[in-house]
Amino acid sequence: MPPETEKVPEAEKLTESDPSVSAEDTGPVFQRKPASKKKLLVWAGVVVLLVVIAIAVGVGVGVTRHRHSSDDVPATAENTDWRLDTATEYHISPKWNSSEPPTTRVYNFTVSEILGAPDGFERTLTVVNGKFPGPLVECNEGDRLVINVLNNGTNATSIHFHGQYQNGTAYMDGTSSISQCPIPAGHSFTYNFTVADQWGTYWWHSHFGPQYQDGVFGPVVVHSPTEDALLRDQYDEEYIVLLGDWYHSLADAYMEKYLSSGNENTEPVPDNGLINGAAFFNCSDVDETCYQDQAARTVFNFVHGKTYRLRLINVAAFAEIDFSIDDHELVIVEADGTNVEPLTVHKMRTAVGQRYSVLVTANQTATDTFWMRGQLNTYCFAENNDLLDPNTLAVVHYVADPANATNITTTLDASTSAWGNTKNNVLCKDLNTTDLVPSISEVAPDADIFFRLDTSFQIKAYAIDLAYINGTTWVPMSGSSTLYSAFNQLSTQSGNYTELNATGVVPSKYYENDKHQYMISIQNRSVVDILINNLDDGAHPFHLHGYKFWVLSFGQGTFHHSKYDKLDKKNPMKRDTLQIPGYGWALIRFVADNPGIWPLHCHITWHMEAGLLMQFQVQPDKIAQMNPPDEWAELCEL
Numbered sequence: 183m184p185p186e187t188e189k190v191p192e193a194e195k196l197t198e199s200d201p202s203v204s205a206e207d208t209g210p211v212f213q214r215k216p217a218s219k220k221k222l223l224v225w226a227g228v229v230v231l232l233v234v235i236a237i238a239v240g241v242g243v244g245v246t247r248h249r250h251s252s253d254d255v256p257a258t259a260e261n262t263d264w265r266l267d268t269a270t271e272y273h274i275s276p277k278w279n280s281s282e283p284p285t286t287r288v289y290n291f292t293v294s295e296i297l298g299a300p301d302g303f304e305r306t307l308t309v310v311n312g313k314f315p316g317p318l319v320e321c322n323e324g325d326r327l328v329i330n331v332l333n334n335g336t337n338a339t340s341i342h343f344h345g346q347y348q349n350g351t352a353y354m355d356g357t358s359s360i361s362q363c364p365i366p367a368g369h370s371f372t373y374n375f376t377v378a379d380q381w382g383t384y385w386w387h388s389h390f391g392p393q394y395q396d397g398v399f400g401p402v403v404v405h406s407p408t409e410d411a412l413l414r415d416q417y418d419e420e421y422i423v424l425l426g427d428w429y430h431s432l433a434d435a436y437m438e439k440y441l442s443s444g445n446e447n448t449e450p451v452p453d454n455g456l457i458n459g460a461a462f463f464n465c466s467d468v469d470e471t472c473y474q475d476q477a478a479r480t481v482f483n484f485v486h487g488k489t490y491r492l493r494l495i496n497v498a499a500f501a502e503i504d505f506s507i508d509d510h511e512l513v514i515v516e517a518d519g520t521n522v523e524p525l526t527v528h529k530m531r532t533a534v535g536q537r538y539s540v541l542v543t544a545n546q547t548a549t550d551t552f553w554m555r556g557q558l559n560t561y562c563f564a565e566n567n568d569l570l571d572p573n574t575l576a577v578v579h580y581v582a583d584p585a586n587a588t589n590i591t592t593t594l595d596a597s598t599s600a601w602g603n604t605k606n607n608v609l610c611k612d613l614n615t616t617d618l619v620p621s622i623s624e625v626a627p628d629a630d631i632f633f634r635l636d637t638s639f640q641i642k643a644y645a646i647d648l649a650y651i652n653g654t655t656w657v658p659m660s661g662s663s664t665l666y667s668a669f670n671q672l673s674t675q676s677g678n679y680t681e682l683n684a685t686g687v688v689p690s691k692y693y694e695n696d697k698h699q700y701m702i703s704i705q706n707r708s709v710v711d712i713l714i715n716n717l718d719d720g721a722h723p724f725h726l727h728g729y730k731f732w733v734l735s736f737g738q739g740t741f742h743h744s745k746y747d748k749l750d751k752k753n754p755m756k757r758d759t760l761q762i763p764g765y766g767w768a769l770i771r772f773v774a775d776n777p778g779i780w781p782l783h784c785h786i787t788w789h790m791e792a793g794l795l796m797q798f799q800v801q802p803d804k805i806a807q808m809n810p811p812d813e814w815a816e817l818c819e820l
C-alpha cells in the first residue's frame with residue numbers, strides 16, 4: 183500500500199537564502215539542517231576567506247559575482263568551456279552514504295543563454311550555470327532540496343523535478359501556468375521541498391513551453407538505504423547516461439510553423455541525437471558555423487571485470503530512443519524510481535521522460551572499444567531530415583585507469599556491431615515493458631472512481647491542428663497559474679468546497695473562466711482509475727506529475743469493461759511515464775494522496791504545446807490549507 187498521507191506536512195516558510203551561498207553559482211553547497219545562526223556565521227566566514235584567497239591568486243572574479251548573460255555569452259562556441267565534464271559530474275561516488283541523517287542540500291542554478299556546439303554545430307543554448315548538459319542534483323531520501331534559481335536568460339523559466347512527489351508542496355512542482363507563474367527574466371525563485379518516500383533516477387527540466395529542449399535539463403539521483411539493501415552489492419560504479427535528441431535551432435523557432443494552419447501535426451524532426459550532450463556530426467553537411475573538433479563522442483571508461491550501474495534518462499523532446507551496448511547484456515533493475523526484478527535484455531526502448539537503471543558488466547575480451555548506441559526511432563517522424571543520422575553513438579572503452587583516460591573523443595572508434603546483427607548471430611532480446619515486475623511487491627487497492635480520457639489531434643478552426651483531451655485543448659494560462667487561482671479561491675472559501683468537490687470537471691470560473699484548463703477534481707484520498715484512449719496514430723509518452731501510477735493494463739483498439747474484473751492487481755508495475763501506442767489505450771491507477779494540481783500530459787514537447795495536457799485537482803480542502811512562500815504568489819503579481 184502507498185504511504186498514508188492524511189496529514190499534510192506543514193509547508194515550511196522560506197528563510198532568506200544565505201547571500202554567501204547564492205553568490206556562488208556552480209555546484210552544490212551542502213548545508214546541515216537546521217542551519218543555526220552560528221553555523222551561518224561560520225559559513226559566511228569561510229566564504230569570505232575563500233573569496234579573499236581566490237582574489238589573492240587572481241582567479242576569483244567568477245566566484246564573487248553572478249553571471250550576467252550579456253558579459254558571459256562568448257562570441258563563439260570555439261572554446262569548449264560550455265561543455266559539462268560529464269565523466270566527473272555524472273559519476274556517482276561509490277562512497278556516497280545513503281544512511282546519513284537527513285540534511286538540506288543547496289544548489290544554485292543560474293539560467294542563461296550561451297553559444298555552444300554539442301555536436302559541433304554552433305547554436306544558442308539555454309543552460310544552467312553556463313554548462314551543457316545541466317548539473318546533477320543528488321540527495322538521500324528524506325533530505326530537503328533547496329534550489330535557488332536566478333533567471334539571467336531572455337525568456338521566462340521554471341524548473342520542474344520530474345517524478346518528485348512534492349507531497350504537501352505542490353507549489354514547488356515548477357510547472358509554468360499550472361503549479362506556478364513562470365520566473366520572468368531577471369528574477370529569481372527558490373525551490374524548497376523534501377524528498378520523501380521515493381528514491382531512484384529522476385531528472386529536472388524547464389517546464390516553460392518547449393524550453394527544456396534548448397538545454398535546461400539535468401539528472402536527479404535520490405539514494406536510499408532501502409534501495410541500497412536491494413542493489414548496492416551488485417555493482418561497483420555508476421554513471422548517468424542522458425539520451426537525447428537535438429535540434430540545431432531554438433525550440434521557439436519551430437513552434438510557429440508547427441502550430442500554423444495546414445500543418446497536419448508534422449512535428450519538427452531533430453537534426454541529431456546526443457549521449458550525455460555530445461555526438462558526432464559531419465560539419466561539411468552545413469554552411470553554418472560548425473566546429474568539427476567539437477563533433478565528439480562521450481567515452482565511458484570501464485575497468486575489465488567491474489559492473490556498472492548506468493542510469494538512463496530519455497531527455498529528448500520528441501524521439502523514442504533504443505539503447506544498447508554492443509556485446510554487453512543489460513540487466514534492468516529500476517524504472518522511473520521503481521526497483522524491478524532483474525530483467526536481462528540486449529536492447530531497450532526508452533520513451534521521452536522515462537528512466538531506467540541497467541547493470542552492465544565489463545566482461546568482454548575480444549577488443550577494448552565498443553559502441554554504446556542511442557538509436558532514434560525515425561518511424562515516428564512524419565518528415566525526413568537529411569542531416570539526421572539516427573544512430574547516435576558513444577564509446578565504451580576498457581581502460582586500466584579511468585581517472586587518467588579521455589572522456590570525450592573525436593578519434594576513438596569501435597568496430598563492434600549492434601545486437602541482432604548477423605555478425606553476432608543472436609536473436610535480439612528487446613525490452614517488453616510488461617515484463618517489468620516491482621521487486622518490492624505491492625497489491626493495487628480497488629478503485630473508487632473511474633475517468634476516461636479520449637486524446638486526439640483534430641483539425642479545427644483555421645485548419646490549425648491541435649491536441650484535444652475530452653474535447654478540450656490546453657493553452658497555458660497567462661498571468662496566473664491554475665494552482666495560484668485555485669488556492670486563492672479555495673483559501674478564502676471557509677470550508678465549503680461542495681461545488682469544487684463534485685467528482686468531475688471543475689467549473690472554469692475557478693480558473694478565471696479560462697476554458698483551456700480541463701480540470702478533474704478528486705475530492706478525497708480516493709483510488710483513481712484513468713483509462714487513456716489514444717485516438718491518434720502516434721504513440722504518446724504520458725507523464726503524471728505528483729504520483730507514480732500502477733500500469734494495470736494496456737493494449738490496441740478499445741478497452742472492454744469486461745476486462746475490468748480480470749485485472750491482475752497483485753503486483754503491477756508502478757511508474758510515472760508510460761508510452762501509449764498509437765490507437766492504443768492504457769488503464770492506470772493511482773492513490774490521490776497528494777493534494778495539489780497535477781498535470782497529466784504527453785511529454786513530447788511539441789504535443790504538449792499543441793495542448794495534450796489535462797489537470798487533476800486533488801483534495802481541494804488541503805489545497806486551501808497550503809502555506810506557499812510569499813515569493814511564489816509574487817511571481818503571479820509581477
Ligand code: C2O
Pocket residue numbers: 342344357387389535725727781783785
Ligand atoms: Cu517531465 Cu510535466 O514533465
